[in-house]
Amino acid sequence: MAINGGCLCGRVRYEVAGGLSGADHCHCSRCRRQHGAAFATYADLDPADFRWTAGAAFVKVYETSSGAGWCFCSECGSSLAGTVNGEVTAITLGTVEGDPGVTPGFHIFVGSRAPWYEISDDIPQFDERPPAT
Ligand SMILES: [Zn+2]
Numbered sequence: 001m002a003i004n005g006g007c008l009c010g011r012v013r014y015e016v017a018g019g020l021s022g023a024d025h026c027h028c029s030r031c032r033r034q035h036g037a038a039f040a041t042y043a044d045l046d047p048a049d050f051r052w053t054a055g056a057a058f059v060k061v062y063e064t065s066s067g068a069g070w071c072f073c074s075e076c077g078s079s080l081a082g083t084v085n086g087e088v089t090a091i092t093l094g095t096v097e098g099d100p101g102v103t104p105g106f107h108i109f110v111g112s113r114a115p116w117y118e119i120s121d122d123i124p125q126f127d128e129r130p131p132a133t
């Protein structure tokens with residue numbers, strides 16, 4: 001199932017051809033600042049399935065020295081995707097149109113969560129990332 005989404009102003013649009021493989025809420029301080037919110041919700045994808053279908057020229061990427069990056073619309077500021085070493089590995093679940101077919105399965109980086117936000121659901125929480133399986 002292809003997933004489509006886009007930014008607030010409508011200039012940037014994307015497609016994920018192969019659908020999404022899972023989702024999580026990230027409470028790390030970087031995502032909190034980038035979103036201006038208690039946490040950021042991402043859905044994972046196969047980078048080969050992802051493409052910008054409109055407005056790619058408006059997409060800006062803020063990348064840190066760790067190789068993690070955030071894609072956002074330079075016109076309206078919508079946070080659209082997460083990158084690792086320049087490759088889109090996740091999209092922000094809030095920018096998906098319709099039912100994304102996944103729901104968040106866990107909270108990550110709960111060790112750095114905002115002191116003013118209480119997690120009140122029952123999905124698993126990890127101080128950083130879930131242990132590798
Ligand atoms: Zn926009």
Ligand SMILES: [Zn+2]
Binds near residue numbers: 026027031
């Ligand atoms: Zn994060």
